Amino acid sequence: MPELPEVQTVVTTLRQFVLNARITSAILLRTDICIPSGIDLPAKLTGRSISAIDRRAKRIVFTLDTGERFYIHLGMTGQLLVVDPQTPVAKHTHLIADCRLRIADSKAGAPGKPYAIAQLRFVDPRRFGGIWWLGESADDPNALGPEPLTLRTAALAKRLARPRRPIKSALLDQSLIAGLGNIYVDEALFAAGLHPLTLACDLSPAQVAKLSRAIKQTLRSAIQAGGSTLRDYVNANGQRGQYQSRHRVYDRANQPCRRCKTPIARIVLGGRSTHFCPQCQNRD
DNA sequence: GTCCATGTTCTTTA
DNA sequence: CTAAAGAACATGGA
Numbered sequence: 001m002p003e004l005p006e007v008q009t010v011v012t013t014l015r016q017f018v019l020n021a022r023i024t025s026a027i028l029l030r031t032d033i034c035i036p037s038g039i040d041l042p043a044k045l046t047g048r049s050i051s052a053i054d055r056r057a058k059r060i061v062f063t064l065d066t067g068e069r070f071y072i073h074l075g076m077t078g079q080l081l082v083v084d085p086q087t088p089v090a091k092h093t094h095l096i097a098d099c100r101l102r103i104a105d106s107k108a109g110a111p112g113k114p115y116a117i118a119q120l121r122f123v124d125p126r127r128f129g130g131i132w133w134l135g136e137s138a139d140d141p142n143a144l145g146p147e148p149l150t151l152r153t154a155a156l157a158k159r160l161a162r163p164r165r166p167i168k169s170a171l172l173d174q175s176l177i178a179g180l181g182n183i184y185v186d187e188a189l190f191a192a193g194l195h196p197l198t199l200a201c202d203l204s205p206a207q208v209a210k211l212s213r214a215i216k217q218t219l220r221s222a223i224q225a226g227g228s229t230l231r232d233y234v235n236a237n238g239q240r241g242q243y244q245s246r247h248r249v250y251d252r253a254n255q256p257c258r259r260c261k262t263p264i265a266r267i268v269l270g271g272r273s274t275h276f277c278p279q280c281q282n283r284d
Numbered sequence: 285g286t287c288c289a290t291g292t293t294c295t296t297t298a
Numbered sequence: 299c300t301a302a303a304g305a306a307c308a309t310g311g312a
Contacts, residue, residue: 126308
């Protein structure tokens with residue numbers, strides 16, 4: 001579910017509801033979903049209001065009114081939903097937080113009542129995702145590369161100059177550039193006309209420039225479409241993304257290239273399915 | 285039963 | 299040191 005466009009869409013939709021909301025109670029149904037272990041997350045959240053919701057790479061970072069922070073990573077199948085408290089609790093729901101919303105800030109709630117209660121729920125069947133408590137630590141300790149949308153071409157070139165590895169693998173490396181995943185790497189490489197096996201260090205300056213533009217353009221279009229829903233992904237409203245219908249290579253093996261009709265190829269690279277057009281993405 | 289899946293991290297191997 | 303390959307995590311759909 002979650003590459004940069006999907007995570008950004010979740011953040012945007014979350015803000016509409018729970019930004020500045022106060023958490024009146026919280027239940028952690030699976031304590032091992034919260035890291036580090038031993039953190040009493042409900043105690044940390046109860047009585048706090050949510051001052052900010054931001055995206056860093058594929059992480060959704062919450063800032064509380066105390067200045068403390070935590071982030072949620074959706075892993076492969078995570079969902080972060082804002083629902084009416086009456087909604088039946090789905091299987092694999094790990095966190096439920098009651099949020100008191102000011103009516104002025106949202107359309108939820110009955111007329112005449114100053115507040116409405118909504119529930120923020122984290123659901124993740126495969127549990128590759130989780131909740132990381134950061135507290136007041138200024139820096140989050142895990143090294144993440146720069147944000148793709150603001151990365152300058154020159155900086156990207158510098159980062160790609162070293163690795164003697166396929167460009168596809170390099171772009172999936174979150175310490176090199178943070179936020180791309182399997183879908184958008186394949187899509188960006190198509191948009192840039194680059195073969196996924198091309199070594200990162202072999203790219204010409206012109207190719208890096210084209211790639212830099214392709215990454216940004218692909219991500220922006222995907223964000224505009226609300227991300228891609230292959231299976232589980234929905235935003236905080238429970239709505240699916242629309243960008244999957246515009247994929248040019250991802251999950252399109254053997255289907256005709258939308259540009260040249262050549263059948264899209266699928267190989268396995270770094271253990272991940274990799275899709276490309278053998279005609280449009282030549283190697284040289 | 286089999287294979288595959290939008291992610292990350294660790295181990296082994298070269 | 300670099301990086302590739304494989305496995306691991308856990309669940310569910312085709």
